Amino acid sequence: MKIALKVRHINITLHVLIWATVLLLPYFVSTAANDHRIGSIPGLLFTEAGLIHMAIFYINVFYLYPKFYNRRFWLLYILTSVLLIFGSFWLKHHIMATWFPDSVKDPSVYKFIFPPSVVVFIISIIYCRIVDRIRTEQEQKEKQAAQLLTELKFLRSQISPHFLFNVLTNLVSLARKKSDKLEESLIMLSDLMRYMLYDAQGKKVALQKEIEYLSSYIELQKLRFGNDVQVNSRIELDDEDDQYTIEPMLLIPFVENAFKHGVGYNEQPQIDIELSVYKGLMIFEVRNKFEPEPAASKDENSGIGLINVRSRLNLLYHNRYTLAINDQNNLFHITLTLKLV
Numbered sequence: 230m231k232i233a234l235k236v237r238h239i240n241i242t243l244h245v246l247i248w249a250t251v252l253l254l255p256y257f258v259s260t261a262a263n264d265h266r267i268g269s270i271p272g273l274l275f276t277e278a279g280l281i282h283m284a285i286f287y288i289n290v291f292y293l294y295p296k297f298y299n300r301r302f303w304l305l306y307i308l309t310s311v312l313l314i315f316g317s318f319w320l321k322h323h324i325m326a327t328w329f330p331d332s333v334k335d336p337s338v339y340k341f342i343f344p345p346s347v348v349v350f351i352i353s354i355i356y357c358r359i360v361d362r363i364r365t366e367q368e369q370k371e372k373q374a375a376q377l378l379t380e381l382k383f384l385r386s387q388i389s390p391h392f393l394f395n396v397l398t399n400l401v402s403l404a405r406k407k408s409d410k411l412e413e414s415l416i417m418l419s420d421l422m423r424y425m426l427y428d429a430q431g432k433k434v435a436l437q438k439e440i441e442y443l444s445s446y447i448e449l450q451k452l453r454f455g456n457d458v459q460v461n462s463r464i465e466l467d468d469e470d471d472q473y474t475i476e477p478m479l480l481i482p483f484v485e486n487a488f489k490h491g492v493g494y495n496e497q498p499q500i501d502i503e504l505s506v507y508k509g510l511m512i513f514e515v516r517n518k519f520e521p522e523p524a525a526s527k528d529e530n531s532g533i534g535l536i537n538v539r540s541r542l543n544l545l546y547h548n549r550y551t552l553a554i555n556d557q558n559n560l561f562h563i564t565l566t567l568k569l570v
Contacts (some may be wrong), residue, residue: 272334274328285350289310414452421445459544460499467506487517
């Protein structure tokens, strides 16, 4: 809103400066001894003609063009425009005959008084077309921004149920084992849900919070699998990196995917998670061993997390990230490079 008002004030100021220059031009370039003439035109006549030109410009810009410039009223627009221009001709001639009778006798004055009405009218049409184009482009940008925001909200809304489904599956597993770690896991889950419900609802969160959330999820998985899965995590974050922010719950789908597909199909499951930040550039890597899963055994929700996060990256970090995914030799390896702000 403030930006729009500022642009409007600048626009008004430019109009005032341009017309003030046109109307006062004789008094800048000529002298009183010469009657402030520009060529053979008296200064006062030049200014009065300028006021008529200004009226032509704004009558077309604010009334004729927006009201009649379309196919339905095209003929009416032409008629009213002709009347406006010829009306300006009559008014100028009347002013000359009444107050500047000597100018009426000078044919050279007419070519400087009457043709400018047509020129100013054409300029007003060009101005309206440019303003229309700018307004249309602005509306398209606003519509695209609204669509992107709607899409982003939808993608964010998919994260929570998808995440909770995976975590609750983990807790069910601990409950079946009657593990003593179930209580600790529930407390950790409550912390994660608090983050999801309160901290992750804004546009972006502090990078440190996102990492704490990621670390809690990793610990939750360690409680579930114990020594059955080797989990190696290394996070390098300096105190100065606290200034950076990141889209909430952006990194978790990669780790979820690793635990979903990296355990249960290997005799020695191993998951490696590395994160480092250097001068605002974050490098996040996740590696896990996997065995190719038969197509028939894949459920319909398989891959939702990675598809979701790629869409969010395109929306929020376009041209500021690279995502490399390699799944050769039964090793699934993702590398996300992200320019933080």
